[in-house]
Amino acid sequence: MTSISSMAILTIFALSIFVGFEVVSKVSTTLHTPLMSGANAIHGIILVGAIMVADGATNTLETTLAILAVLLATINMVGGFVVTDRMLEMFKGKPKTPKNQEAGK
Amino acid sequence: MNKNIYELLGLAVALSFILALKGLSAPKTARRGNLIGAAGASLATIVVFFAPLGHDSTGVAKSHHNTILILAAIAIGVLVGVPAARKIQMTQMPQLVALFNGVGGGAAALVATAEYLNLGTGASTAEVVATVFTVIVGCTSFSGSVITFLKLQELMTTRPVVFPGGRFVIAATLAGVLGTGAWTISSGGNTPLLVMGGLALLFGVLFVLPVGGADVPIVISLLNAFTGLTVAASGYVLQSTLLIVAGTLVGASGTILTRKMAEAMGRSLFGTLFGAFTAKPQEASGAAETRSVKSGSPDDVAILLNYAQRVVIVPGFGLAVAQAQHTVRELADMLTAKGIDVAYGIHPVAGRMPGHMNVLLAEASVPYEQLVEMDEVNPTFPQTDVVLVVGANDVVNPAAKTTPGCPIYGMPILDVAEAGNVIFLKRSMRPGFAGIENELLYDAKTTLLFGDAKDSLTKVVSALKAL
Known part of the structure; x- marks a missing residue:
């Protein structure tokens, strides 16, 4: 795998910080909890890292650690998105719109 | 998989997360935002299995290891995570x-x-x-x-x-x-x-x-x-x-x-x-415990409510624990039918987290227009005849204004003390989550009705029917 230059990484890092600040700057109080939960699910993407490490692991110790990481990261990611969706399902507000109408767009 | 395609897919996933966070910060787009994030995360998880591996230091092409184990761990993770997320009570979220x-x-x-x-x-x-x-x-x-x-x-x-x-x-x-x-x-x-x-x-x-x-x-x-x-x-x-x-x-x-x-x-x-x-x-504060409080019967509460012009309901975590959302809505509907002006005063951190109470009341299909946020409801308390506090304590505790140094000092509160009468539905005299005594409980305009929030509300509803 070719390595990314440190400068490129620093650039990506700095820009991501600003995007992260910017996208949530106007969140309303009522959405704090779902937003936190959604962000929580997003950092479950460490699953990808866990799979990469498990995929390259060559001895038992590394494999054990990496597989455990895959398990924990899956719980974080999948559980996080599902619980966030459950919270937001209740925010629909408008009386009795058919289910999944929002989701189908 | 071609390296460029692999990295382009990675970029798409990163963008999906930006869109997810953006979507999650506005009520209308929140659910879609979450689904976009979930789609991106799923894509990333599938794609990583096809990642180009390159060669190790000795020039030998690397191979995939442990694929079966990885898939098994993911399956177990899904089997643990999804039911946990599906079955959890909203109060324990x-x-x-x-x-x-x-x-x-x-x-x-x-x-x-x-x-x-x-x-x-x-x-x-x-x-x-x-x-x-x-x-x-x-x-x-x-x-x-x-x-x-x-x-x-x-x-x-x-x-x-x-x-x-x-x-x-x-x-x-x-x-x-x-x-x-x-x-x-x-x-x-x-x-x-x-x-x-x-x-x-x-x-x-x-x-x-x-x-x-x-x-x-x-x-x-x-x-x-x-x-x-x-x-x-x-x-x-x-x-x-x-x-x-x-x-x-x-x-x-x-x-x-x-x-x-x-x-x-x-x-x-x-x-x-x-x-x-x-x-x-x-330091344990033992001074306040001996003072008397005015406790009332469900009939007293029903009478107070019946002759009010305007009632504000302040729901707290106790309401959620007792699963009393539906009963409180029934009571609110009865009062509205009598021509009484009813609103819910929602503190931003009512429940356990910011926005938690909105989730819980939405679950009981309380009309969105009746939920009034703190800044809007506070100026209306002097014109409010009765405030019904259901299982809330810290968010109406005047100590946040009057007692420097107490754990909630400085927290904005609902100024229910400004209203004509305050009714607390409480399980006991136990202080709220923050563990602070509430002076308002001893106030002359306060009536307490002890018991589980749902039981108390049911009794008040039947007392109100009998009037």
């Missing part, structure tokens, strides 16, 4: 989020450790530094989240746990963590990393123990942001742009969110974080 965050932090620490072992002596200093950071913060986030879970689940005391000399123990532990971190960076090897991980776990526990119940949501949000940064750091070690972007996004947005939450609760972020260093053992 904050602690579930804390747990999910904790396992994410633990996963990041494990990933960094495994990769560190894999790289062995070949790791560059920058990679070791990133590993050390990930293990420290990941372990702290893991054990800290477990403690917040125990606090919110009330498996342990919700009050700040402070022991004599505690701040020195915490400072010493932190110094130990940083010291072993420096040791790991300078000498390499596995023992220093292991000791460091253990100390970081201990630090997480000590860091969260002195935090009071009311501040726990802020700590969850902060640990969430921390976990994001650990993901970014592991991304650096693994040379994955996607992990760097996603982790940094969560770290940055989580920091802003933590600050906003602290503002909404009127808490100083600094005070919350460094409570460990400044908290003093709380």
